[in-house]
Amino acid sequence: MTRAVRAVRKKELPEPGLDLGVLPTLLGYHVRRAQVAIWRDFVRSVARGRIRPGLFSVLVLAEANPGIAQFELARQLAIDKASVVALIDKLERARLITRRRSTVDRRRHGLFVSPYGTRQLKLLMRDIARHEQRFRDRLTAPELQQLIKLLKRLYD
Amino acid sequence: MTRAVRAVRKKELPEPGLDLGVLPTLLGYHVRRAQVAIWRDFVRSVARGRIRPGLFSVLVLAEANPGIAQFELARQLAIDKASVVALIDKLERARLITRRRSTVDRRRHGLFVSPYGTRQLKLLMRDIARHEQRFRDRLTAPELQQLIKLLKRLYD
DNA sequence: TATTGTTATACTCTATAACTATA
């Protein structure tokens, strides 16, 4: 490409400094970008990408609430109960969780983290801690508290 | 169900007050929940769900940067150039955007918002403003500025 | 009748690889 053409292109086509228009004035834009940044770091650094944030949440909730029913998980994650089935299938195939039919209400399949799952969760938490730290390092302690407080305000 | 059974279930199965375990200590958890809340409100309230946040971003970027190339869009949105094609296809079918081959570099398809697209974007902005306002109402002006500043810190 | 879990199906958003046309 000639020098003249390069000059023309500079005029005709927008280059490095892109105009973001109205986007930076929108709260949703910034929340989205922060979420994407954190999501990618999570996938890159936790369990070699084999456990995504969704599966991790399920594992934590099942560990904290032994015997939790799938529809309760669905409600907490704000997804349909049908969508939970695939998540649990995956965790069960990985031997991290077991379904046990409730003797009290036989429609329910209580979820229990296996001993192996508990051990794996402990290992996972080490990756998570490092992942978290990378973002906390960008904030002071009061800033972190303030940020969480304001985010809660958006979804509570 | 008998009264006795209800009592047993209360012991055996976790109910309303779910234990969230370690989740509330994680920054990513709160960012994710805020993002989901904003996303859902966007889909519910903007263009009757026919324009999602992704398409909206593309439209705004094309309007602010007439002739922008698809690979530049891809870089800005941090997605693959192949993924941009489907987005542009959709916007072109909706007559909001046109591809025009660059005369300078014939590999590039410059993107231009159509006059109709510009009008639609203006209408869209009214929905967006109301959507934004619903979340801004939960914060004071200084809190909003602080929140944006801290979110930027996470992805910059 | 209502609830819990499941299957079947489909849609959105994204990625990778291989291709074309241009540079």
Next chain:
DNA sequence: TATAGTTATAGAGTATAACAATA
């Protein structure tokens, strides 16, 4: 050789509808 756009294909993640088992 490298770049811009495209196609084909696949994999998450989600939804809806219909169903079986159970309450």
